[in-house]
Amino acid sequence: MAFFDAAAMMKGLRGAYASGKTRSYEWRVSQLKALLKLMSFHEKEIVDALRSDLSKPELESFLQEIALLKESCGLALKELHRWMAPEKVKTMMTTFPSSAEIVPEPLGVVLVISAWNYPFLLSLDPVIGAIAAGNAVVLKPSEISPATSSVLAKLLGQYMDCSAVKVIEGAVPETTALLEQKWDKIFYTGNGKVARIVSAAAAKHLTPLVLELGGKSPVIVDSNVDLKVAARRIIAGKWGCNNGQACVSPDYAITTKEFAPDLIDTLRSELEKFYGKDPLKSNDLSRIVNSNHFNRLSKLLDDDKISGKIIHGGQKDIANLKIAPTILLDVPEDSLIMEEEIFGPLLPILTVNNVEDSFNIIKSKDKPLAAYLFTNNKKLKENFIRNISAGGLVINDTTMHLAVPTLPFGGVGESGMGAYHGKFSFDAFSHKKAVLLRSFAGDLSSRYPPYTPKKLNLLKALVNGSLFGILRALLGWHD
C-alpha cells in the first residue's frame, strides 16, 4: 500500500495551480534558474549518485546528463518570452472581418515518470518543459536508480517551489497510486509493457500522453566509408552510452558479407584502444544496473540458437555486474537476442548480400526509436531517409540527434508517441488555444434562417471564391 496520500497531494497541487502562480513568467524563470543552480552547486553529488546507481563514468555523467540539462534549461530561459507569446495567424474570407491568434497555455497539473538509465536527464528534461510551459509537476524517478532518485528528491525539495513541483519516490504501489489520479498530461519514459499500463490508466481520465519508449535501433554500415571513424562512432553510441543501456543505442548492426570482416576487425581494435585488453576492469564503462538485467542479458548469451556466434567478448563479472563489450555474428532471426530490445553491451551483426537488403530486415520489425546509416553513397542515403521509418535518423553517426534541440525527439509506433527537446518540450506540455476575434460590423445576413435559395447561392459563391457567382447571387439569378 502506498504510504502517501495521492488524492490529498493532487488537491494541494490543483490549489497551487489554480492560484495562477505557475503561469507567471517570473515563477517559471525562478524555477528554471533554481534548476541551474542545483545542477551547478551539486554536480559532484549528482555524479556520485550516477556512479552508485550505474558505475557511470564521470565524462558520460557530465556530457550526457548534466551538460544536456544545462543546455536545455539555458535554452528555455533564453526563449521563454518568445515561446509564451501568442502567434498571430492569417484569417480568411470566410470569417472576414476578424483577427485570429494561437495562445499557448499550460495544461495544468502534469506527471513525469522517469527511467533508470539516464535517471537525472530523463527526470529533469521533461520537468524543464513542464515548468517552462507553466504547469505544476510531479516527478516520479525510477526506483531502479535509487541513489539518483534520492538526490533528486532532496535537491528539488531544497531548491524548488514545493507547492507546485514535487518528487514522489517509490515503486509499483506509488506509481499505481499516482496513475489513479486525474492528470492533465502524463510524460512517460520507459518500455512498451509499462507504457500500455500507463496508457490504460490515462484513458480513464482522457489524459493525453507522451510515451518515450525504445526498440531495436539498427545501424547499417556500408563499405566505402571511413571505417575507423564509423567504428568509433558506433562504439561511442553503443558502449559509450551507459554500456548499451540507452534507448537510442545501436541495438544491432547490418553490413554486407563482404565487408563484415573489416568492420569486425576495426571494431575489435578500437574497442581495445578504448577499454583495454580487459574491459571488465575499465573505468570507462557503466555496469549493468542490477542483477535482474544482468540475468536477462546472460540469458541472451546462453541462448542455444546463438552458440558459437560470439566472436568477441562475452566475459562476465557477476559480482560487479559487469559484462564486457560483446560482438556476435549472424545470429538467427528467431534467437532471443533478435526478438527484444537488448539494452546492454551485446552487438549482433547481421550480414546481407547487398547493403540495400538491410532495409527489408529493418522494415520487418517494429519501428525503432532511431536508425543509423554509415555511407558515402548519396542514393543509399536518400533511399534510407525516405523509406525507413523511425523516431529519428542519423547518417554517419549515432545518437547525436538527441543533443540537437531544434530536432523533435520521440518515437513512432512501438517506439512511442509525442516528442520533446527544445521548444518541443514547451509544446508538449502546452495547450495551443485558438482565439478568434470578430466584430459586430459586417454581419452577413445570408448566414441566418430563414434559408432561401438566394442566400444559399450567395454563400456557395463566397465559399467557391467566385466573384461572378457572388454577383449573380446578389442579382437573384439562380442555377
Next chain:
Amino acid sequence: MPLLFFPARAEVLPEPLGLVLVLASWNFPISLALDPVIGAISAGNTVVLKPSELSPASSSFLANTIPRYLDSAALKVIEGGHDAAEQLLQQKWDKIFFTGSSRVGRIIMAAAANHLTPVTLELGGKCPTILDSLSISDLEVAIKRIVGGKWGLCSGQACIGIDYVLVEEKFASILVELLKKCIKAFFGDSMPNLKNLCRIVSKSHFDRVSNLLGDPRVAASIVHGGSWDEQNLMIEPTILLDPPLDADIMSEEIFGPLLPIITLNKIEESIEFINLRPKPLAIYAFTKNERFKKKLLSETSSGSITFNDAVVQFVADSLPFGGVGQSGFGRYHGKYSFDTFSHEKAVLQRSFYLELEPRYPPWNDFKLDFIKLAYKFDYLGLLLLLSGLRRIFKRSN
C-alpha cells in the same frame, strides 16, 4: 548547435503513420467523416472510415460513393454500429481519429492503449456563451449569432454549439424577449409550423433530451417553448431561465435545442462559473470590454475562444481545431490535419571528417576539461587547455 557538432545538417521530415482509422459522428456526418479523411490522405496514409450508424443515409452515401471516386485499395468505408466498431478497435492501427462523446472516447483510448496507438479525440462539453452589456445595435447582431449558434446548428446537436448562456441578472428579461423574437423570425412561430430546423437524430436521443425537461424544477424554469412532436422527433427551441445548477441539464452536455440562461450578479463571475466545470471545446464571449476579454483569455481554458460570434472558428483553417481536458486532445483543420496524421521524423546528417578525439574513451581529466569547455562555448579556455596553459590558470584561482 554547439561547435561540437560541426559539420552537420538537421531536418524534420513528415511521413505518413501508415494505416489509420477515422470514426465519424452523426451530427455532421459528411464533414466529420471527410474532413479527417482529407488530412489522412494528404499525409499519405491508407484509411478506414467508419461513419456513424445513427446517420444511416449519409453512411450509405459515403459507402457507395467513395469507392466510385477514390482508390478503394487505400480508402475503405466500413458501415456498422457498435459491433463493427469493436471489431475495428481490436486491430492495430497507426492512428485513430475519433469524433464523439467523452464516454466513448474513453473506450476508444483504452482499446488504443493495447497497441500503443496514438489517438486524436474530438469530444464535446458544455460550451458556455457569455453575454456582456452591449449597445442595442450590437446586441441585435449578438442575438442573431447566439440563436444561429444554438438552433441553427443541427438544432443544438453540435459539439461547438452554444450549450448555455451566462448573463447579468438585469439583462435577463430583455435577453429572453429578443431571443424569442429572433427565434420566431428564423424558425417560425411554434409547433407545428417550425421550419429551418433539424430534428433530433434518433428516438433514444429524443428521449434523452426531453428527459432533461422531466425534472419538475427544470420544467418550471421554461420561459419559451418546451413542447415537442414525438412522432417527428422534433423539439421546439426552448429557453430556460436559471434552471437548478445540479439538474442534469446543467451537468451534462445538452446536445439539443434547449438553452439555459444562467444569471449572475456581475458578468465577471462567469469566469469562476466556467472554471468550476470541465474545460469546454469552445467558449463564446460577446463583449467589447477589452479588460474583460484579456481576463477571460488568460483565466479560462478551452479548446478555443471566440469573441463576439459563435461557431465560426470552425471555418478558420489557420486555427487549430481541438479540445483540451475533457473536451479532447489533438487537433485538425488546415495544415493541422496533415500534421495530425504525420510522423515528424528527425534526420541528422554528419560527415566523417573533423573528428573530435575527446569524445572517446579512455577518458582522463584533459578530455573532461575539453568537453566541459566546448560545451560552454569557451573557446579561449579551449585554446589554453590545448596549449597546456589552462591548468596553470585553474590552479592559481
